[in-house]
Amino acid sequence: MDRHLAERRFFVGDGYSVADIALYAYTHVAHEGGFDLSDHRTVRDWLERVRARPGHVPITYAA
Numbered sequence: 742m743d744r745h746l747a748e749r750r751f752f753v754g755d756g757y758s759v760a761d762i763a764l765y766a767y768t769h770v771a772h773e774g775g776f777d778l779s780d781h782r783t784v785r786d787w788l789e790r791v792r793a794r795p796g797h798v799p800i801t802y803a804a
Contacts, residue, residue, distance in 0.1 A: 746783040
């Protein structure tokens with residue numbers, strides 16, 4: 742993901758698409774699965790771009 746996003750703003754060229762929505766769903770909670778994204782700056786930047794999209798609805802869990 743990091744290498745792919747190093748040359749693109751979103752997963753399919755420069756346009757936001759369903760690919761970004763699908764990949765965001767799991768990637769934004771990677772830490773819950775023990776994956777540390779601190780060394781993956783381009784992925785973290787991409788997560789922020791997706792969060793900044795109009796109409797973004799945060800996925801939250803309420804116990």
